[in-house]
Amino acid sequence: xxxxxxKIYTALILLLVLALVFSGCGKSNEPSKEAGKTSTxxxxxxxxxxxxxxxxxxxxxxxxxxxxxxxxxxxxxAFATAEREGKMVSLLYDSxxxxxxxxxxxxxxxxxxxxxxxxxLIFHLVDNAxxxxxxxxxxxxxxxxFERILDxxxxxxxxxxxEKVKGAKDFMEGKSDSVEGIEVSDDYTVKITLEQPFAPFxxxxxMPAAHIVDKNEIEKYPDQKDYAFNPVGTGPFKFVExxxxxxxxxxxxxxxxxxRPYIDGVNYRIIQDESxxxxxxxxxxxxxxxxxxxxxxxxxNNPAYAPYIxxxxxxxxxxxxxxxxxxxxxxxxxxKAFCYAIDREAIINTVKRNAGxxxxxxxxxxxxxxxxxxxxxxxxxxKAKELLAEAGYSEENPCSFELWHSDSxxxxxxxxxxxxxxxxxxxxxxxxxxxxxxxxxxxRAGEAQAFYLSWGADYPDAENYLYxxxxxxxxxxxxxxxxxxxxxxxxxxEQAQRTSDYDERIKLYQKAEDIxxxxxxxxxxxxxxxxLLYRPEVxxxxxxxxxxxxxxxxxxxxx
Amino acid sequence: MEKxxxxxxxxxxxxxKKNKSNNPWIIAWRRLLxxxxxxxxxxxxxxLIFIAVFAPILSPYHPIEDFNLxxxxxxxxxxxWFGTDWMGRxxxxxxxxxxxxxxxxxxxxxxxxxxxGITLGALAGYFRGKVDMVIMRLAEIxxxxxxxxxxxxxxxxxxxxxxxxFFALGxxxxxxxxRLIRGQVMLYRESEFVEAARSLGASNSRxxxxxxxxxxxxxxxxxxxxxxxxxxxxxxSLSFLGLGAQPPTPTWGSMMNFGRxxxxxxxxxxxxxxxxxxxxxxxxxxxxxGLRDVLDPRMKD
Numbered sequence: 001x002x003x004x005x006x007k008i009y010t011a012l013i014l015l016l017v018l019a020l021v022f023s024g025c026g027k028s029n030e031p032s033k034e035a036g037k038t039s040t041x042x043x044x045x046x047x048x049x050x051x052x053x054x055x056x057x058x059x060x061x062x063x064x065x066x067x068x069x070x071x072x073x074x075x076x077x078a079f080a081t082a083e084r085e086g087k088m089v090s091l092l093y094d095s096x097x098x099x100x101x102x103x104x105x106x107x108x109x110x111x112x113x114x115x116x117x118x119x120x121l122i123f124h125l126v127d128n129a130x131x132x133x134x135x136x137x138x139x140x141x142x143x144x145x146f147e148r149i150l151d152x153x154x155x156x157x158x159x160x161x162x163e164k165v166k167g168a169k170d171f172m173e174g175k176s177d178s179v180e181g182i183e184v185s186d187d188y189t190v191k192i193t194l195e196q197p198f199a200p201f202x203x204x205x206x207m208p209a210a211h212i213v214d215k216n217e218i219e220k221y222p223d224q225k226d227y228a229f230n231p232v233g234t235g236p237f238k239f240v241e242x243x244x245x246x247x248x249x250x251x252x253x254x255x256x257x258x259x260r261p262y263i264d265g266v267n268y269r270i271i272q273d274e275s276x277x278x279x280x281x282x283x284x285x286x287x288x289x290x291x292x293x294x295x296x297x298x299x300x301n302n303p304a305y306a307p308y309i310x311x312x313x314x315x316x317x318x319x320x321x322x323x324x325x326x327x328x329x330x331x332x333x334x335x336k337a338f339c340y341a342i343d344r345e346a347i348i349n350t351v352k353r354n355a356g357x358x359x360x361x362x363x364x365x366x367x368x369x370x371x372x373x374x375x376x377x378x379x380x381x382x383k384a385k386e387l388l389a390e391a392g393y394s395e396e397n398p399c400s401f402e403l404w405h406s407d408s409x410x411x412x413x414x415x416x417x418x419x420x421x422x423x424x425x426x427x428x429x430x431x432x433x434x435x436x437x438x439x440x441x442x443x444r445a446g447e448a449q450a451f452y453l454s455w456g457a458d459y460p461d462a463e464n465y466l467y468x469x470x471x472x473x474x475x476x477x478x479x480x481x482x483x484x485x486x487x488x489x490x491x492x493x494e495q496a497q498r499t500s501d502y503d504e505r506i507k508l509y510q511k512a513e514d515i516x517x518x519x520x521x522x523x524x525x526x527x528x529x530x531x532l533l534y535r536p537e538v539x540x541x542x543x544x545x546x547x548x549x550x551x552x553x554x555x556x557x558x559x
Numbered sequence: 560m561e562k563x564x565x566x567x568x569x570x571x572x573x574x575x576k577k578n579k580s581n582n583p584w585i586i587a588w589r590r591l592l593x594x595x596x597x598x599x600x601x602x603x604x605x606x607l608i609f610i611a612v613f614a615p616i617l618s619p620y621h622p623i624e625d626f627n628l629x630x631x632x633x634x635x636x637x638x639x640w641f642g643t644d645w646m647g648r649x650x651x652x653x654x655x656x657x658x659x660x661x662x663x664x665x666x667x668x669x670x671x672x673x674x675x676g677i678t679l680g681a682l683a684g685y686f687r688g689k690v691d692m693v694i695m696r697l698a699e700i701x702x703x704x705x706x707x708x709x710x711x712x713x714x715x716x717x718x719x720x721x722x723x724x725f726f727a728l729g730x731x732x733x734x735x736x737x738r739l740i741r742g743q744v745m746l747y748r749e750s751e752f753v754e755a756a757r758s759l760g761a762s763n764s765r766x767x768x769x770x771x772x773x774x775x776x777x778x779x780x781x782x783x784x785x786x787x788x789x790x791x792x793x794x795x796s797l798s799f800l801g802l803g804a805q806p807p808t809p810t811w812g813s814m815m816n817f818g819r820x821x822x823x824x825x826x827x828x829x830x831x832x833x834x835x836x837x838x839x840x841x842x843x844x845x846x847x848x849g850l851r852d853v854l855d856p857r858m859k860d
Contacts, residue, residue, distance in 0.1 A: 275820050294645075294820040343628075350628040351645065407801060409820050416806050417646040420626050431806055433719075 093233030157477030203459035341425035597849020603842025671729020676736025684744030788843035
């Protein structure tokens with residue numbers, strides 16, 4: 001009998017809980033609608049990309065608590081191709097040049113440089129930089145580091161950064177022991193000669209692959225892969241420890257050549273789940289939050305957070321790549337149907353509200369060559385159906401394929417409506433979520449039929465969005481995961497690289513861009529907007545336009 | 560069957576009008592109907608089955624195809640009783656369709672458990688000796704793994720998907736079922752009606768399947784009913800971890816998993832599928848409790 005009674009009580013309690021939950025949710029709706037109305041106002045207010053640093057003199061000390069959205073695969077500059085790896089490489093190492101907030105090239109390990117002619121660069125290096133192991137930094141290290149990227153035995157996916165240097169091809173083919181175009185004049189002078197004039201080269205020296213390593217450290221490890229998590233550079237921070245899925249710890253380099261950073265170090269936790277990161281930030285356990293799309297409205301309308309939000313447009317251009325040598329996208333009609341089938345305006349304006357603007361081509365706004373009003377594939381479902389029918393697909397025989405993406409809720413939020421639109425147009429798309437590192441490897445190996453990825457500027461030149469992504473020699477790790485191959489494009493972009501006349505070059509970029517758009521190798525979706533939130537005691541934080549430009553030298557903690 | 564057949568005979572002797580049969584199943588059923596909470600659980604289950612079967616008729620919208628980005632994130636209203644999700648799909652329709660997945664997973668995974676568990680359990684209990692030794696050691700190895708972790712491992716190994724869930728959840732439960740059946744079979748294999756069948760020359764398979772197993776049904780039914788609710792919970796958990804049916808398939812677990820990122824701005828995305836899970840699990844638990852009360856001989860007063 002006692003048992004019976006208990007059951008009735010549980011039933012009653014359950015009903016009560018249900019009633020509470022229902023009434024609760026009715027109320028909580030109203031404020032969220034209110035919030036929607038005011039969101040545009042505060043969006044205008046929150047357009048700063050620097051936190052205030054005026055309140056007093058910068059203080060030294062304190063550990064900055066941040067997080068990474070995923071594991072790191074390597075900290076070796078030769079292999080750091082992912083965004084977060086490139087960022088970390090910049091903290092541990094230095095390159096000859098770096099970028100300011102707006103993406104302008106400024107001195108770093110090279111204190112100055114001269115250009116006697118269009119294809120020669122002479123760098124004068126700083127003489128007070130030391131590696132974390134105490135070894136001094138000299139011009140020999142520059143030559144070693146650059147040649148290492150080209151060395152076929154190393155197998156770096158970024159050989160294209162130095163391919164234009166004179167003698168690089170011979171060195172890669174084993175015809176010579178060193179690269180002719182990289183000359184060490186004395187301990188603090190390096191002369192680089194290019195095969196032909198190539199304007200973006202100087203800014204390419206800020207890329208992760210061009211960061212300077214110490215030969216003695218690399219040679220400690222018979223297998224270069226073992227160097228990946230034993231990095232020794234000249235950078236403002238020293239490596240302390242890394243463990244997968246857990247944390248990445250770095251400490252300030254007291255002897256940094258341009259003066260130590262204000263903070264004593266950074267503790268990065270690895271937090272894959274975005275909601276967890278938000279909760280941790282709100283609990284006060286993180287100093288920095290990359291605000292997930294779903295939370296932008298809520299956080300920017302919260303007066304406790306609004307003053308500490310930074311926002312800025314980025315150079316990150318998101319796309320869906322359609323693999324050229326794989327069914328069904330080896331057919332241009334199917335690729336075009338794919339592009340016409342997706343209402344990008346509608347998706348970006350809702351799902352990516354606040355977090356992105358529609359992108360229509362590879363060259364992003366902010367770089368010379370960008371054209372406003374370019375819209376090659378406006379939403380047109382009838383045209384998509386027509387093209388699919390032409391390609392031999394029908395309702396009984398839909399065009400089915402898998403769309404791969406790295407596993408995150410933000411990705412699913414964007415791709416699910418895209419999938420629904422594709423299916424309306426006569427495709428049969430299946431979303432396949434994969435863990436980031438295996439996803440990246442599979443995409444590079446050309447295994448995906450279609451995949452969702454992004455490309456950010458390594459250096460502020462439109463060429464960076466054309467040559468690595470579409471040139472036939474870049475297939476695979478270089479950046480051309482879609483195996484795009486069009487000799488006409490190759491010809492024009494190569495011609496552009498040789499052209500020293502600026503306006504002429506930009507025209508050729510645009511011509512090259514048109515070819516890639518006509519071939520519909522990638523559907524450009526949107527350019528992301530970054531939203532960062534800091535704890536009030538974090539001062540001097542900035543959003544840099546080039547992803548790896550921030551060396552955390554400005555940030556300080558008032559606590 | 561022997562036992563029940565005997566009872567059927569005795570039932571025939573009695574006048575039909577009295578309506579008081581001695582069939583243990585009918586007796587159990589009557590006792591079950593007297594248990595108000597069990598009946599309540601039964602109603603919930605019937606209600607859910609009704610929803611699952613008639614989901615296409617009951618749903619005001621299609622759960623996958625009817626999306627409308629301009630109607631995203633609407634709170635509950637007359638047009639969308641449970642609100643809409645981030646791409647403007649009707650949450651009510653998705654919850655209704657989700658019942659199909661949950662009930663299918665509940666039943667399908669039990670079928671897997673039953674087929675593996677009954678076969679192995681009966682073999683072990685009937686043949687004893689080495690067969691028993693091997694099967695029971697296997698079962699112990701299975702038990703050494705936490706069930707849910709094992710299901711996750713299977714899902715990761717095969718790759719996420721609905722059929723993976725059927726198999727993973729079905730597979731992890733077999734050891735308990737096998738142990739249960741083994742005990743029952745051991746109990747009956749020495750009993751008189753089995754002796755009788757054996758002396759009449761019945762084959763081993765006939766004895767197992769026709770004589771012994773029908774008498775083990777009561778504990779199997781209890782364990783299966785209770786197992787359905789835990790399978791539904793486990794499916795929701797697997798989907799919550801992204802290992803269940805893949806988008807855009809509407810499952811309660813994946814709806815909650817996805818809604819979690821909007822929990823502050825659109826709590827209805829997570830509340831309604833959550834309530835659906837609570838209701839389903841509650842229904843099966845109440846009914847299972849009631850069944851145990853009437854079927855388990857140990858509970859008889």
